[in-house]
Amino acid sequence: MATTYELIIYGKVQHVGFRDRIENIGRGLGISGVVYNYKDGTVRILANFDDEEIKELFKKSIKALSKKDKLIEIERIEERELNTYIEFPEGINRISADDLIELNKKLDEGVKYIKLIFGELEGHTKILEKIDSKLDKLNSIDEKLDKIIKLLEQKL
Known part of the structure:
Protein backbone atom coordinates (compact mmCIF):
# COMPACT_ATOMS: atom_id res chain seq x y z
CA MET A 1 0.00 0.00 0.00
CA ALA A 2 1.27 3.43 -0.91
CA THR A 3 2.10 5.99 1.75
CA THR A 4 1.69 9.76 1.40
CA TYR A 5 4.75 11.88 2.13
CA GLU A 6 5.33 15.59 2.34
CA LEU A 7 8.59 16.84 0.85
CA ILE A 8 9.62 20.40 1.69
CA ILE A 9 12.26 21.89 -0.60
CA TYR A 10 14.23 24.89 0.72
CA GLY A 11 16.32 27.28 -1.35
CA LYS A 12 15.74 29.39 -4.44
CA VAL A 13 12.92 27.27 -5.77
CA GLN A 14 10.03 29.65 -6.41
CA HIS A 15 9.47 31.54 -9.67
CA VAL A 16 12.26 29.74 -11.53
CA GLY A 17 10.27 27.00 -13.32
CA PHE A 18 10.94 24.50 -10.54
CA ARG A 19 7.42 23.11 -10.13
CA ASP A 20 7.20 22.35 -13.85
CA ARG A 21 10.41 20.32 -13.58
CA ILE A 62 15.03 16.85 -7.60
CA LYS A 63 18.45 17.58 -6.05
CA ALA A 64 20.09 17.14 -9.45
CA LEU A 65 17.99 20.01 -10.85
CA SER A 66 20.17 22.60 -9.10
CA LYS A 67 23.21 21.21 -10.92
CA LYS A 68 21.49 21.36 -14.32
CA ASP A 69 19.65 24.68 -13.93
CA LYS A 70 21.55 27.70 -12.56
CA LEU A 71 18.31 29.45 -11.57
CA ILE A 72 17.40 26.68 -9.13
CA GLU A 73 19.31 26.46 -5.83
CA ILE A 74 18.26 23.66 -3.48
CA GLU A 75 19.54 24.01 0.07
CA ARG A 76 17.85 20.95 1.53
CA ILE A 77 14.86 18.63 1.30
CA GLU A 78 12.87 17.65 4.37
CA GLU A 79 10.75 14.55 4.26
CA ARG A 80 7.80 13.70 6.47
CA GLU A 81 5.63 10.61 6.31
CA LEU A 82 1.96 11.49 6.80
CA ASN A 83 -0.23 9.20 8.89
CA THR A 84 -2.75 8.97 6.11
CA TYR A 85 -3.14 8.12 2.47
CA ILE A 86 -4.40 10.77 0.06
CA GLU A 87 -5.64 9.61 -3.32
CA PHE A 88 -4.35 12.00 -6.00
CA PRO A 89 -5.09 12.12 -9.71
CA GLU A 90 -2.43 10.37 -11.77
CA GLY A 91 0.88 12.21 -12.06
CA ILE A 92 2.26 15.16 -10.11
CA ASN A 93 0.00 18.18 -10.56
CA ARG A 94 0.64 21.80 -9.73
CA ILE A 95 -1.57 23.78 -7.39
CA SER A 96 -1.55 27.53 -7.82
CA ALA A 97 -3.44 29.91 -5.57
CA ASP A 98 -3.34 32.80 -8.04
CA ASP A 99 -1.90 32.24 -11.49
CA LEU A 100 -1.72 35.98 -12.31
CA ILE A 101 0.33 36.76 -9.20
CA GLU A 102 2.57 33.76 -9.95
CA LEU A 103 3.07 34.96 -13.52
CA ASN A 104 3.96 38.48 -12.38
CA LYS A 105 6.51 37.13 -9.89
CA LYS A 106 8.12 35.04 -12.63
CA LEU A 107 8.25 38.05 -14.94
CA ASP A 108 9.88 40.11 -12.18
CA GLU A 109 12.46 37.36 -11.66
CA GLY A 110 13.10 37.23 -15.43
CA VAL A 111 13.69 40.99 -15.55
CA LYS A 112 16.40 40.62 -12.88
CA TYR A 113 18.24 38.09 -15.05
CA ILE A 114 17.84 40.17 -18.20
CA LYS A 115 19.33 43.17 -16.38
CA LEU A 116 22.17 40.97 -15.14
CA ILE A 117 22.91 39.73 -18.67
CA PHE A 118 22.80 43.24 -20.16
CA GLY A 119 25.01 44.52 -17.33
CA GLU A 120 27.59 41.87 -18.20
CA LEU A 121 27.30 42.69 -21.90
CA GLU A 122 27.73 46.38 -21.15
CA GLY A 123 31.01 45.62 -19.37
CA HIS A 124 32.16 43.64 -22.40
CA THR A 125 31.13 46.48 -24.71
CA LYS A 126 33.36 48.90 -22.82
CA ILE A 127 36.28 46.49 -23.09
CA LEU A 128 35.66 46.08 -26.83
CA GLU A 129 35.57 49.86 -27.24
CA LYS A 130 38.97 50.12 -25.51
CA ILE A 131 40.41 47.39 -27.73
CA ASP A 132 39.01 49.12 -30.82
CA SER A 133 40.58 52.41 -29.73
CA LYS A 134 43.96 50.69 -29.21
CA LEU A 135 43.69 49.05 -32.64
CA ASP A 136 43.01 52.46 -34.22
CA LYS A 137 46.17 53.79 -32.57
CA LEU A 138 48.15 50.77 -33.77
CA ASN A 139 46.86 51.27 -37.31
CA SER A 140 47.92 54.92 -37.18
CA ILE A 141 51.39 53.93 -35.94
CA ASP A 142 51.59 51.23 -38.61
CA GLU A 143 50.75 53.77 -41.34
CA LYS A 144 53.43 56.14 -40.06
CA LEU A 145 56.00 53.33 -39.99
CA ASP A 146 55.10 52.46 -43.60
CA LYS A 147 55.75 56.09 -44.62
CA ILE A 148 59.09 56.12 -42.79
CA ILE A 149 60.10 52.85 -44.49
CA LYS A 150 59.20 54.29 -47.92
CA LEU A 151 61.20 57.43 -47.23
CA LEU A 152 64.21 55.37 -46.12
CA GLU A 153 63.94 53.13 -49.18
CA GLN A 154 63.86 56.20 -51.45
CA LYS A 155 67.01 57.59 -49.86
CA LEU A 156 68.87 54.31 -50.23
Whole structure:
Protein backbone atom coordinates (compact mmCIF):
# COMPACT_ATOMS: atom_id res chain seq x y z
CA MET A 1 0.00 0.00 0.00
CA ALA A 2 1.27 3.43 -0.91
CA THR A 3 2.10 5.99 1.75
CA THR A 4 1.69 9.76 1.40
CA TYR A 5 4.75 11.88 2.13
CA GLU A 6 5.33 15.59 2.34
CA LEU A 7 8.59 16.84 0.85
CA ILE A 8 9.62 20.40 1.69
CA ILE A 9 12.26 21.89 -0.60
CA TYR A 10 14.23 24.89 0.72
CA GLY A 11 16.32 27.28 -1.35
CA LYS A 12 15.74 29.39 -4.44
CA VAL A 13 12.92 27.27 -5.77
CA GLN A 14 10.03 29.65 -6.41
CA HIS A 15 9.47 31.54 -9.67
CA VAL A 16 12.26 29.74 -11.53
CA GLY A 17 10.27 27.00 -13.32
CA PHE A 18 10.94 24.50 -10.54
CA ARG A 19 7.42 23.11 -10.13
CA ASP A 20 7.20 22.35 -13.85
CA ARG A 21 10.41 20.32 -13.58
CA ILE A 22 8.98 18.48 -10.52
CA GLU A 23 5.84 17.60 -12.49
CA ASN A 24 7.93 16.15 -15.32
CA ILE A 25 10.07 14.06 -12.96
CA GLY A 26 7.00 12.81 -11.09
CA ARG A 27 5.18 11.80 -14.26
CA GLY A 28 8.29 10.07 -15.56
CA LEU A 29 8.53 8.00 -12.40
CA GLY A 30 4.78 7.30 -12.23
CA ILE A 31 4.32 9.22 -8.97
CA SER A 32 0.96 10.76 -8.03
CA GLY A 33 0.73 13.92 -5.95
CA VAL A 34 0.64 17.71 -5.92
CA VAL A 35 3.35 20.38 -5.91
CA TYR A 36 2.83 23.96 -4.77
CA ASN A 37 4.59 27.13 -3.64
CA TYR A 38 4.24 27.77 0.07
CA LYS A 39 4.14 31.25 1.62
CA ASP A 40 7.49 30.75 3.43
CA GLY A 41 9.36 30.50 0.10
CA THR A 42 9.57 26.70 0.02
CA VAL A 43 8.09 24.38 -2.55
CA ARG A 44 6.04 21.55 -1.07
CA ILE A 45 5.16 18.22 -2.56
CA LEU A 46 2.53 15.81 -1.30
CA ALA A 47 3.10 12.48 -3.05
CA ASN A 48 2.34 8.80 -2.76
CA PHE A 49 5.15 6.27 -2.74
CA ASP A 50 4.78 2.52 -2.53
CA ASP A 51 8.45 1.91 -3.19
CA GLU A 52 11.32 3.36 -1.13
CA GLU A 53 13.68 3.19 -4.14
CA ILE A 54 11.32 5.32 -6.27
CA LYS A 55 11.02 7.88 -3.45
CA GLU A 56 14.82 8.12 -3.15
CA LEU A 57 15.21 8.35 -6.95
CA PHE A 58 12.60 11.13 -6.99
CA LYS A 59 14.48 13.08 -4.28
CA LYS A 60 17.82 12.48 -6.03
CA SER A 61 16.36 13.72 -9.32
CA ILE A 62 15.03 16.85 -7.60
CA LYS A 63 18.45 17.58 -6.05
CA ALA A 64 20.09 17.14 -9.45
CA LEU A 65 17.99 20.01 -10.85
CA SER A 66 20.17 22.60 -9.10
CA LYS A 67 23.21 21.21 -10.92
CA LYS A 68 21.49 21.36 -14.32
CA ASP A 69 19.65 24.68 -13.93
CA LYS A 70 21.55 27.70 -12.56
CA LEU A 71 18.31 29.45 -11.57
CA ILE A 72 17.40 26.68 -9.13
CA GLU A 73 19.31 26.46 -5.83
CA ILE A 74 18.26 23.66 -3.48
CA GLU A 75 19.54 24.01 0.07
CA ARG A 76 17.85 20.95 1.53
CA ILE A 77 14.86 18.63 1.30
CA GLU A 78 12.87 17.65 4.37
CA GLU A 79 10.75 14.55 4.26
CA ARG A 80 7.80 13.70 6.47
CA GLU A 81 5.63 10.61 6.31
CA LEU A 82 1.96 11.49 6.80
CA ASN A 83 -0.23 9.20 8.89
CA THR A 84 -2.75 8.97 6.11
CA TYR A 85 -3.14 8.12 2.47
CA ILE A 86 -4.40 10.77 0.06
CA GLU A 87 -5.64 9.61 -3.32
CA PHE A 88 -4.35 12.00 -6.00
CA PRO A 89 -5.09 12.12 -9.71
CA GLU A 90 -2.43 10.37 -11.77
CA GLY A 91 0.88 12.21 -12.06
CA ILE A 92 2.26 15.16 -10.11
CA ASN A 93 0.00 18.18 -10.56
CA ARG A 94 0.64 21.80 -9.73
CA ILE A 95 -1.57 23.78 -7.39
CA SER A 96 -1.55 27.53 -7.82
CA ALA A 97 -3.44 29.91 -5.57
CA ASP A 98 -3.34 32.80 -8.04
CA ASP A 99 -1.90 32.24 -11.49
CA LEU A 100 -1.72 35.98 -12.31
CA ILE A 101 0.33 36.76 -9.20
CA GLU A 102 2.57 33.76 -9.95
CA LEU A 103 3.07 34.96 -13.52
CA ASN A 104 3.96 38.48 -12.38
CA LYS A 105 6.51 37.13 -9.89
CA LYS A 106 8.12 35.04 -12.63
CA LEU A 107 8.25 38.05 -14.94
CA ASP A 108 9.88 40.11 -12.18
CA GLU A 109 12.46 37.36 -11.66
CA GLY A 110 13.10 37.23 -15.43
CA VAL A 111 13.69 40.99 -15.55
CA LYS A 112 16.40 40.62 -12.88
CA TYR A 113 18.24 38.09 -15.05
CA ILE A 114 17.84 40.17 -18.20
CA LYS A 115 19.33 43.17 -16.38
CA LEU A 116 22.17 40.97 -15.14
CA ILE A 117 22.91 39.73 -18.67
CA PHE A 118 22.80 43.24 -20.16
CA GLY A 119 25.01 44.52 -17.33
CA GLU A 120 27.59 41.87 -18.20
CA LEU A 121 27.30 42.69 -21.90
CA GLU A 122 27.73 46.38 -21.15
CA GLY A 123 31.01 45.62 -19.37
CA HIS A 124 32.16 43.64 -22.40
CA THR A 125 31.13 46.48 -24.71
CA LYS A 126 33.36 48.90 -22.82
CA ILE A 127 36.28 46.49 -23.09
CA LEU A 128 35.66 46.08 -26.83
CA GLU A 129 35.57 49.86 -27.24
CA LYS A 130 38.97 50.12 -25.51
CA ILE A 131 40.41 47.39 -27.73
CA ASP A 132 39.01 49.12 -30.82
CA SER A 133 40.58 52.41 -29.73
CA LYS A 134 43.96 50.69 -29.21
CA LEU A 135 43.69 49.05 -32.64
CA ASP A 136 43.01 52.46 -34.22
CA LYS A 137 46.17 53.79 -32.57
CA LEU A 138 48.15 50.77 -33.77
CA ASN A 139 46.86 51.27 -37.31
CA SER A 140 47.92 54.92 -37.18
CA ILE A 141 51.39 53.93 -35.94
CA ASP A 142 51.59 51.23 -38.61
CA GLU A 143 50.75 53.77 -41.34
CA LYS A 144 53.43 56.14 -40.06
CA LEU A 145 56.00 53.33 -39.99
CA ASP A 146 55.10 52.46 -43.60
CA LYS A 147 55.75 56.09 -44.62
CA ILE A 148 59.09 56.12 -42.79
CA ILE A 149 60.10 52.85 -44.49
CA LYS A 150 59.20 54.29 -47.92
CA LEU A 151 61.20 57.43 -47.23
CA LEU A 152 64.21 55.37 -46.12
CA GLU A 153 63.94 53.13 -49.18
CA GLN A 154 63.86 56.20 -51.45
CA LYS A 155 67.01 57.59 -49.86
CA LEU A 156 68.87 54.31 -50.23
